[in-house]
Amino acid sequence: xxxxxVISVDGLTKRFGHFVAVDHIxxxxxxxEIFGFLGANGAGKTTAMRMLCGLSLPTEGKATVAxxxxxxxNEQIKKNIGYMSQKFSLYENLTVKENIRFYxxxxxxxxxxxxxxxxxxxxxxxxxNEADKLVGxxxxxxxxxxxxxxxxxxxxxxxxxxxxxGGVDPVTRREFWNMIYEAAANGITIxxxxxxxxxxxxxxxxxxxxxxxxxxxxxxxMLKQQFDAASMDQVFLKLARKAERSDx
Amino acid sequence: xxxxxFLLQKEFRQIFRDPSILRIIFVVPIIQLLVLPWAADYEIxxxxxxxxxxxxxxxxxxxxxxxxxTNYFLLEEYSDSFHDSxxxxxxxxxxxxxxxxxxxxxxxxxxNEAPVFLAVNAVNGVKAGLGSAYLQSIIRxxxxxxxxxxxxxPRFSPELNIEVVTANWFNPSMNYKFFMVPGILAVxxxxxxxxxxxxxxxxxxxxxxxxxINVTPIRKHHFIxxxxxxxxxxxxxxxxxxxxxxxxxxxxxxLGSMLVIYAFSALYxxxxxxxxxxxSTITHNQQQAMLISFFLIMVFVLLGGLYTSIDSMPGxxxxxxxxxxxxxxxxxxxxxxxxxxxxxxxxPYMLIMFVFAITLNGWAIYSYKKRS
Numbered sequence: 001x002x003x004x005x006v007i008s009v010d011g012l013t014k015r016f017g018h019f020v021a022v023d024h025i026x027x028x029x030x031x032x033e034i035f036g037f038l039g040a041n042g043a044g045k046t047t048a049m050r051m052l053c054g055l056s057l058p059t060e061g062k063a064t065v066a067x068x069x070x071x072x073x074n075e076q077i078k079k080n081i082g083y084m085s086q087k088f089s090l091y092e093n094l095t096v097k098e099n100i101r102f103y104x105x106x107x108x109x110x111x112x113x114x115x116x117x118x119x120x121x122x123x124x125x126x127x128x129n130e131a132d133k134l135v136g137x138x139x140x141x142x143x144x145x146x147x148x149x150x151x152x153x154x155x156x157x158x159x160x161x162x163x164x165x166g167g168v169d170p171v172t173r174r175e176f177w178n179m180i181y182e183a184a185a186n187g188i189t190i191x192x193x194x195x196x197x198x199x200x201x202x203x204x205x206x207x208x209x210x211x212x213x214x215x216x217x218x219x220x221x222m223l224k225q226q227f228d229a230a231s232m233d234q235v236f237l238k239l240a241r242k243a244e245r246s247d248x
Numbered sequence: 249x250x251x252x253x254f255l256l257q258k259e260f261r262q263i264f265r266d267p268s269i270l271r272i273i274f275v276v277p278i279i280q281l282l283v284l285p286w287a288a289d290y291e292i293x294x295x296x297x298x299x300x301x302x303x304x305x306x307x308x309x310x311x312x313x314x315x316x317x318t319n320y321f322l323l324e325e326y327s328d329s330f331h332d333s334x335x336x337x338x339x340x341x342x343x344x345x346x347x348x349x350x351x352x353x354x355x356x357x358x359x360n361e362a363p364v365f366l367a368v369n370a371v372n373g374v375k376a377g378l379g380s381a382y383l384q385s386i387i388r389x390x391x392x393x394x395x396x397x398x399x400x401x402p403r404f405s406p407e408l409n410i411e412v413v414t415a416n417w418f419n420p421s422m423n424y425k426f427f428m429v430p431g432i433l434a435v436x437x438x439x440x441x442x443x444x445x446x447x448x449x450x451x452x453x454x455x456x457x458x459x460x461i462n463v464t465p466i467r468k469h470h471f472i473x474x475x476x477x478x479x480x481x482x483x484x485x486x487x488x489x490x491x492x493x494x495x496x497x498x499x500x501x502x503l504g505s506m507l508v509i510y511a512f513s514a515l516y517x518x519x520x521x522x523x524x525x526x527x528s529t530i531t532h533n534q535q536q537a538m539l540i541s542f543f544l545i546m547v548f549v550l551l552g553g554l555y556t557s558i559d560s561m562p563g564x565x566x567x568x569x570x571x572x573x574x575x576x577x578x579x580x581x582x583x584x585x586x587x588x589x590x591x592x593x594x595x596p597y598m599l600i601m602f603v604f605a606i607t608l609n610g611w612a613i614y615s616y617k618k619r620s
Binding site: 074075079087101107 | 250251253254255257258261262265266455456457459460461462463464465466618619620
């Protein structure tokens with residue numbers, strides 16, 4: 001892990017009318033880091049992530065991703081990141097292979113690159129036999145792993161994962177995190193939101209958002225020490241209890 | 249360019265895997281063109297007639313047989329009093345009542361004129377208007393026959409008689425199918441084009457894939473083109489099916505060149521698809537997109553000159569039709585199919601359609617936002 005910041009955020013804010021979804025958050029993420037972005041429902045995680053991905057225009061504050069400004073260079077950012085949204089977003093009526101080919105194609109990858117890498121990825125996912133099946137017919141766990149592989153297929157520097165393991169069984173979650181570790185080992189910076197506190201323990205550093213603000217940011221072990229807690233679960237509960245808003 | 253290739257590949261695959269789209273493409277044109285022209289017909293037939301003949305003379309019988317010998321009227325009943333006929337009319341069993349007064353024959357012979365009374369059920373305005381017009385022209389005809397028989401025409405008629413002879417140009421037999429089928433073709437292209445494209449992007453919004461597209465470095469106009477081109481091709485396929493049905497089922501062969509029809513339709517489709525894509529970018533779910541596109545299609549079709557003549561609309565409505573692509577298409581396709589108009593004749597319409605296509609698609613690209 002180098003000391004170079006690939007994401008730096010300073011006072012980033014998003015308002016929807018009078019509602020402040022993200023309230024002056026500041027942090028840096030280093031290259032190759034697994035950065036956990038925690039918070040209760042409605043804390044503003046997804047909004048913050050969408051601003052960093054160039055999907056949502058910030059109201060104020062500064063942020064650069066992969067060295068590009070989120071206000072003016074959002075399309076350059078998009079070339080350098082991968083993104084896996086909360087909603088499953090592969091095409092269910094396309095096959096596994098066709099989905100991979102489509103997304104790799106619009107990132108401008110060559111046919112040769114696509115062909116070779118598709119084979120490799122399918123092998124890793126043990127999906128070689130399912131390559132020509134419609135994605136809609138796969139079980140959820142497989143879909144999620146495939147979505148992750150598609151998100152990093154074009155070899156981005158950073159990948160943003162928005163609750164990637166929601167609704168997935170523990171075994172698949174474990175496998176999913178193995179894939180995340182492997183991607184990180186290949187130098188991809190991981191920016192991940194999650195609700196599972198055991199997953200928070202896998203992260204290099206963790207930030208916890210409450211009501212649009214970042215209330216805590218450190219390694220899991222330092223956070224446990226700071227909040228005098230035995231597990232990340234307790235750290236989270238102590239912080240989240242202060243929350244005044246929820247998604248309902 | 250390469251991006252576009254991938255987009256088109258994906259879009260066509262999805263279309264061919266979607267049975268409902270395929271059904272729309274093939275079944276809708278067949279049903280619309282095979283069923284509607286027979287039903288949507290301006291000709292009024294089988295009007296139910298009640299006759300109150302107080303005269304019961306030779307002439308009155310001749311008049312009645314002349315009326316019933318056409319296939320426009322069905323003699324529903326002879327009644328004894330107008331009151332009876334009125335009751336039947338109120339019950340909806342009779343459309344027109346014709347009362348012949350008691351001294352019809354005598355008056356006709358002696359005074360050269362005799363009144364008859366016509367009562368029309370005007371609940372259905374078109375039926376009433378056309379029905380009474382038919383009946384009046386039959387009576388007028390009868391009248392002149394009688395006059396010819398009774399009045400010895402002097403060599404130089406003291407009365408000036410203007411005889412009007414009509415010839416129906418471009419549709420000599422006044423076959424309504426020649427008139428309706430091209431129009432229905434226009435509606436078909438509009439409906440399928442606008443609603444399929446309106447539903448498409450919004451569907452990606454609903455299932456969330458648009459988010460994944462928006463986070464790629466894809467260019468906005470590539471994305472819109474990737475949506476536009478497949479439906480444009482489909483539209484031309486539908487047009488081809490439609491023209492084939494018009495030929496096979498009705499023997500309608502365009503007088504003008506096919507090239508002109510396809511060139512104009514190609515531009516027209518770009519315009520309607522642009523409208524659909526625009527709707528798609530400003531709505532959030534398929535219901536909204538469907539409702540808006542149906543509202544617009546309804547207005548466009550009713551003000552499009554297909555069912556009613558644009559020339560007879562009030563000024564404000566005619567002003568609206570200047571912004572109605574359907575009106576231009578109905579006009580042009582009738583010109584080409586019935587009159588054989590060529591490129592020179594439809595050039596102004598081509599230009600207008602080009603402006604429509606550029607504006608609507610440009611607007612769609614503008615209103616499609618990758619970042620909120």
